[in-house]
Amino acid sequence: MTTLFRITVLAVLLLGTQAATRECKDCKCTKYPVEPECVECCPVVRGVVKTVTPKTVTVSLSTGGEDTFNFTGDTVVKGEPKPNVNVLGVYSRETKNLGFVSFGNASENAPQ
Numbered sequence: 648m649t650t651l652f653r654i655t656v657l658a659v660l661l662l663g664t665q666a667a668t669r670e671c672k673d674c675k676c677t678k679y680p681v682e683p684e685c686v687e688c689c690p691v692v693r694g695v696v697k698t699v700t701p702k703t704v705t706v707s708l709s710t711g712g713e714d715t716f717n718f719t720g721d722t723v724v725k726g727e728p729k730p731n732v733n734v735l736g737v738y739s740r741e742t743k744n745l746g747f748v749s750f751g752n753a754s755e756n757a758p759q
Contacts, residue, residue: 676739676746692736699728717744726750
């Protein structure tokens with residue numbers, strides 16, 4: 648490959664990464680359903696609560712396995728966080744901080 652080609656490819660990759668990061672900074676991850684422009688930045692987690700602490704919740708994922716997510720002072724919490732209840736949450740892919748989380752019947756607790 649020529650040096651010019653390599654530089655061009657590198658520049659395109661760097662610009663794409665910066666654009667994705669910039670887009671995610673505009674997403675608050677506090678609404679369900681997630682706004683179309685934020686789907687890549689704000690994934691949805693579904694499953695059953697395995698454990699919960701004042702700062703984290705570990706979820707047995709509906710897709711298999713488990714994962715732990717963080718509560719922040721800005722997390723919108725609907726329902727009572729306790730083990731063995733259904734959970735639906737929206738979180739930041741970058742930080743795993745929950746922006747919105749609903750415990751119990753997710754459809755009843757979803758924000759309007």
